[in-house]
Structure formats: structure tokens, C-alpha cells
Amino acid sequence: MTGEAAAETGWAKINLALHVRRRRADGYHDIETIFAFADFGDRLSVRAADDVTLTIRGPFGDGLPADESNLVMRAARALAGAHGVRAGAALTLDKRLPVASGIGGGSADAAAALRLLNCFWGIDTDEAALCGIAASLGADVPACVGSRTQRGDGVGEQLRTLADDDVRDKAVLLVNPGVPLATGRVFAAWDGIDRGALASGPSLAAAHEGRNDLEAPAISLCPVIGTVIAALAARPGATLARMSGSGATCFALFDTDTDAEAARAAIAAAYPDWWTAAGRLR
Structure with a gap:
């Protein structure tokens, strides 16, 4: 010690x-x-x-x-x-x-x-x-x-x-609407349909081709998640907007830190009760 x-x-x-x-x-x-x-x-x-x-x-x-x-x-x-x-x-x-x-x-x-x-x-x-x-x-x-x-x-x-050259240092914004969401509830609301495998290959390309199968059941339990994703996707420079895990936090990737911070400031101003944090992927 x-x-x-x-x-x-x-x-x-x-x-x-x-x-x-x-x-x-x-x-x-x-x-x-x-x-x-x-x-x-x-x-x-x-x-x-x-x-x-x-x-x-x-x-x-x-x-x-x-x-x-x-x-x-x-x-x-x-x-x-x-x-x-x-x-x-x-x-x-x-x-x-x-x-x-x-x-x-x-x-x-x-x-x-x-x-x-x-x-x-x-x-x-x-x-x-x-x-x-x-x-x-x-x-x-x-x-x-x-x-x-x-x-x-x-x-x-x-x-x-995974090789992360396409992911490391990517600008990211996280947004949470302030509603806790239990993982078990979200999995229980999943419709049970297998929509196919996750692609192999470069991380970022596979992510873009992929999806979050828990997004729809989470939105059914917590509709504001759909509002968060839409707000992120609408921001200039956003290249991918999606829910993380079982929610309710959502994220968007950006090409520049400036775009990510501008999105954070705009969303924080429009929705002052939401939690926001901008940074980069490790």
C-alpha cells in the first residue's frame, strides 16, 4: 500500500x-x-x-x-x-x-x-x-x-x-433529459425481434450502419428521449445522433469541438433542465 x-x-x-x-x-x-x-x-x-x-x-x-x-x-x-x-x-x-x-x-x-x-x-x-x-x-x-x-x-x-483511429478524439455531446430509466424495464419492453448482426470493420462505419435496438422501447417508456435525439440530430455538424445503452442519455458525434460546444450551448438554452456535457472520445 x-x-x-x-x-x-x-x-x-x-x-x-x-x-x-x-x-x-x-x-x-x-x-x-x-x-x-x-x-x-x-x-x-x-x-x-x-x-x-x-x-x-x-x-x-x-x-x-x-x-x-x-x-x-x-x-x-x-x-x-x-x-x-x-x-x-x-x-x-x-x-x-x-x-x-x-x-x-x-x-x-x-x-x-x-x-x-x-x-x-x-x-x-x-x-x-x-x-x-x-x-x-x-x-x-x-x-x-x-x-x-x-x-x-x-x-x-x-x-x-477495436482499431479506433476513426473514433479517438471525435467530438461528442451527451444529453440527458433528467429522467432515470431502469435497464430492466427497457429490456422488458423490447419486442424480441432480431434485426440482424452488428457489422464488422472500422468502428465508426460499423456504428453508422448499426442501430440501438433499445431505443424504440426506451422511447415508448420515456417519450422525451425521442425529443432529445431529434434535438441532437438537428444541430449543425452532427454526424450521428442516437441513444446510449438503455437510456435515457443520448449522444451526438461531431466533426469539430466548435460544433459540439455550440450544440451543447443551444440545447442547454432551449432545455435548461437537461444535463449536457461536451468533450471527446478517448
Whole structure:
């Protein structure tokens, strides 16, 4: 254990495309997705302590449990258990991403905890081992460990790193209308129709050819998502506008930072209750 204060970011996850292929016997769904990550997110810091504790603050921290049910705590306990760590860690989560919003906030925070404590406790295991622990915490957590452009199959845990020359540094705008949407409800509203496989090849081209099969059921539950997508698609310079994950956060890609920031400012002015964040893909 270093004992020195340190921090990690839970990078915002974006599903550039998400194809739902079938419902499995175990109740989960087989998916095919392209994961990408924005260059902003929640912030997790740590300092030395006698026990593992979690404090939550930030604009989206109110009401979130900081007990053993929190994915950050579960990640910390799982890592400590796997490596026989007896040291403590006082963790502080600055919650900057909306909750239950399709951009992997909880999963990204759990992955950040694994990366952070792997170094802080001096474990220094490799990414594959961290992903093994991450898989026990949730379907999106393994992708969030590396937080880079990847294809996900199975329930999203079967990962393959993709060439990202066409994706990295792409300007992106995220918009959330302020309505939490539970993943289970969205999957339950999916019509069960297999609309075909996700294309292979360059990440961005595959994303453009693809779709998000959860978009229609999410809009049926939360119609404002359709308004968000339309507002994004209408902005000058937008090259792709779509919902991420199971919603309700939507995204648009732009060719320039200037266009993305102009879109953010315009949408924030028109819809002041919506959350907006502009940046680039990692």
C-alpha cells in the first residue's frame, strides 16, 4: 500500500451501436455493441484508512447508498478478497454523471475502483485479472476497466479491442433529459425481434450502419428521449445522433469541438433542465 492520496476517473461509457439478438434461457440478452468512452466522468479518490469506506458527493450524489450495496464498495471488497488485502481505503466518489442513464456510471465507478485500488494497495495485477473480477460485478464493468473502444458480445462481457483511429478524439455531446430509466424495464419492453448482426470493420462505419435496438422501447417508456435525439440530430455538424445503452442519455458525434460546444450551448438554452456535457472520445 502506498498510503498516498490518488484518484481515478469513471469515464462515461457510450454505446455507439447496440444490437439485441435474443433473450437467453438465463433471462439475460445476447447483445453486440461497440463501446466507446468520453474523456469525462465521475471522479473517485482514495486515502489511507483502517477500513474500506465510501463517501459520495457531487451533483448526482444525493440519495445514493454508500454502503456495501454500492458497486464501488463491492468492487473494493472483491479485489481485496481476491488478493488477500487487509488494508483499508477511504474512498470518495464525486458523482458527476446522471444515475440510471445508459452511460455506465455505476459500472464505470466500479471499474475505476478496481484500477485505483490495484495501484493504491500495491497489487499491480494486469487488466485481464481485473476484468475477471469485474465480470462478477456487472455486464458493463469489464469494458469500463479498459475504457477504450471495444466490441462487446454475449451480455457485453466478451470483449475485443477495436482499431479506433476513426473514433479517438471525435467530438461528442451527451444529453440527458433528467429522467432515470431502469435497464430492466427497457429490456422488458423490447419486442424480441432480431434485426440482424452488428457489422464488422472500422468502428465508426460499423456504428453508422448499426442501430440501438433499445431505443424504440426506451422511447415508448420515456417519450422525451425521442425529443432529445431529434434535438441532437438537428444541430449543425452532427454526424450521428442516437441513444446510449438503455437510456435515457443520448449522444451526438461531431466533426469539430466548435460544433459540439455550440450544440451543447443551444440545447442547454432551449432545455435548461437537461444535463449536457461536451468533450471527446478517448
